Amino acid sequence: MSVVIKQVKDSDSLKKFVKFGIDLYEGNECFVPPLIYDERATLNMSKNPSFEHCDASYFLAYRGEEIVGRIGVIINHKSNEKWKQKNARFGFVDFVDDAEVVDALFGAAESWARSRGMEKIHGPLGFTDMDHEGMLIEGFDRMGTMATIYNYPYYPQHMERMGYVKEQDWVEFLIQIPKEVPERIERISEVVKQRFGLVEKRFERKSEVYPYAREIFHLINKAYKDLFGYVELTEKQIDYYVEMYIPMLRLEFLSVVLRQHDNKMVGVGIGLPSMSEALRKAKGKFLPTGWIHLYKALKGIGKNSKVLDLLLVAIDPEYQGKGVTALLIKRFISSAIELGMEVAESNVELETNSKVQSLWDGFDVEQHKRRRCFIKEL
Numbered sequence: 001m002s003v004v005i006k007q008v009k010d011s012d013s014l015k016k017f018v019k020f021g022i023d024l025y026e027g028n029e030c031f032v033p034p035l036i037y038d039e040r041a042t043l044n045m046s047k048n049p050s051f052e053h054c055d056a057s058y059f060l061a062y063r064g065e066e067i068v069g070r071i072g073v074i075i076n077h078k079s080n081e082k083w084k085q086k087n088a089r090f091g092f093v094d095f096v097d098d099a100e101v102v103d104a105l106f107g108a109a110e111s112w113a114r115s116r117g118m119e120k121i122h123g124p125l126g127f128t129d130m131d132h133e134g135m136l137i138e139g140f141d142r143m144g145t146m147a148t149i150y151n152y153p154y155y156p157q158h159m160e161r162m163g164y165v166k167e168q169d170w171v172e173f174l175i176q177i178p179k180e181v182p183e184r185i186e187r188i189s190e191v192v193k194q195r196f197g198l199v200e201k202r203f204e205r206k207s208e209v210y211p212y213a214r215e216i217f218h219l220i221n222k223a224y225k226d227l228f229g230y231v232e233l234t235e236k237q238i239d240y241y242v243e244m245y246i247p248m249l250r251l252e253f254l255s256v257v258l259r260q261h262d263n264k265m266v267g268v269g270i271g272l273p274s275m276s277e278a279l280r281k282a283k284g285k286f287l288p289t290g291w292i293h294l295y296k297a298l299k300g301i302g303k304n305s306k307v308l309d310l311l312l313v314a315i316d317p318e319y320q321g322k323g324v325t326a327l328l329i330k331r332f333i334s335s336a337i338e339l340g341m342e343v344a345e346s347n348v349e350l351e352t353n354s355k356v357q358s359l360w361d362g363f364d365v366e367q368h369k370r371r372r373c374f375i376k377e378l
Contacts (some may be wrong), residue, residue, distance in 0.1 A: 002063075002100075003100050003101050003104040004036050005105065005108045006037075006059065006060050006065075008057075008058035008059065008060060009020065013060065014037075014040060014058070016067060017043070017058050017059065018036050018043070019036065020060070020067045020070050020204045021033075021034075021092065021094045022154065022263055022284045023038075024095075024096070024148070030140065032145060032150060032281075032285060033148045033282075033284040034132075034144060034279070034284060035282070036160065038244070042131060043072065043128065045354070048127060049078075049234065049236035050128060050237060053078040054075060054076050054111050055074070055116070056072060058092070059070070059073075059112075061101050067098045068178070069102065069105045070093065071090055071095075073091075073109040073113055074090035075089070076127065079229065079231045080291050082273070085121040087122055087154050089107070089121070089122060090109050090122070090123035090125070091124045091132075092126075095278055097158075100300075100308070102158045102320065106162060109234075119378055120376065121375070121378055122236060122374060122375035122376070123165050123373060124235070124373070127228055128233060132149045133170075134148070134169075135149065135151055136148075136149060136156075137156045138368075138369055138370035138371075139286055142369055145309055146272070146309060147348070148227060149371065156372065156374075164374035164375065164376045165376070166373075167373045168228050168352075168373040169370055170348040170370070170371050170372075170373075171349055171370050172345065172346050172367070172370070173345075173349070173350050173360055173365045173366065173367050174343055175310075175346060175363050175365045176343055176363065177343060177344055178333065178337075179337070179365070180337065180363075181330055181333050186330065187230065192322065192323040195317070196266075196324075197259060198266065199255040199258050199260045200255065200258075200325070200327060201258050201312075203256075204251070205251075208247065208256065209246055210235060212256060213242045216240055216314075217233055217241060217242070218238070219266075219314050221233055222314075222317060223314035223316065224238075226315065227350060229373070248272065249272075250298060252338070253271035253308070253309070254268075255267075255268065255269040255325050255331035257324055267314070267315045267319065267325070267328055268314050268328075269310075269312070269328035271311055272298070273339075274297065274376070278294045278297035278308075279293075282294060300339050300341075305341070306342040307342070307343055308332070308343070310332065310345065310347060311347060312347075313328055313359070325359055332344070346360070
């Protein structure tokens with residue numbers, strides 16, 4: 001039976017598009033599903049402010065009545081303008097191990113991009129760096145995280161077969177949390193605070209974070225602006241992410257460093273207790289009972305309570321390389337020890353970003369996953 005490609009054109013087919021990306025991995029012990037509600041919002045033109053400067057289309061592959069693949073294709077005009085490119089992005093991609101299915105899916109995405117004047121297509125990438133990105137090429141036997149893509153080992157094999165090549169890799173590290181804060185981190189933290197007049201801002205309630213929330217994202221924009229593919233978030237996107245992420249924070253793992261004399265933010269680090277097992281139990285659904293698993297995970301209750309997810313670290317470029325990260329790491333380690341955690345997941349770091357990888361110097365670490373952005377000329 002031949003493969004038929006259908007474009008997603010209504011809410012019902014969008015729901016099927018999201019659901020297929022979960023159903024394909026049923027029974028896989030490493031896959032961590034997204035929340036269906038959140039993914040549908042990301043893909044929805046009326047909800048995601050990225051559509052102010054992005055175009056997108058989504059395709060489903062069918063054999064008869066059965067869905068056997070999906071792919072999204074995005075043109076981020078703001079990114080193309082910044083990086084002086086004519087690139088389309090593919091993302092939200094999943095498929096069965098069938099060359100005819102894969103070729104039909106990518107053929108549809110490539111044709112859509114080519115008809116709009118694009119010269120290359122690369123991915124997996126989303127609308128912004130806050131979306132999942134990078135196809136897993138190493139670490140298929142490791143549990144995924146809330147912030148990353150999991151895919152089967154046959155995915156990159158099909159990419160290479162179709163002529164896609166490496167554009168950029170991300171690496172991930174598993175870090176053993178020490179029994180106490182290393183003396184080196186303690187010493188550097190004190191020196192940095194004294195030398196640059198810095199203080200650590202502590203929050204007792206989430207309501208206290210909101211006056212700083214927009215500044216956190218402005219700092220991320222400054223710190224990440226020169227990294228591969230990064231596009232500065234707009235004010236509307238920042239509002240969107242503030243509303244999405246601030247309620248999820250665990251304040252013990254929010255580290256904010258301010259300049260004492262003017263309260264300017266120069267560093268931020270954000271972590272969470274691992275949500276992986278909770279999301280697996282929820283199976284993509286917040287209701288009726290998924291929220292219970294997520295709540296317990298945020299409180300550090302459950303199978304993965306010993307695992308800390310390090311979601312991001314951002315340092316003002318003026319202070320990069322000056323030891324400010326020691327303050328953030330000290331906070332992470334102290335809180336993790338207090339809560340009885342044993343390991344931390346670094347999540348994605350560009351393989352070329354030696355600054356961020358140097359954070360783990362002196363720790364017991366294992367580079368346990370690698371993922372890739374593939375690219376192809378159209």
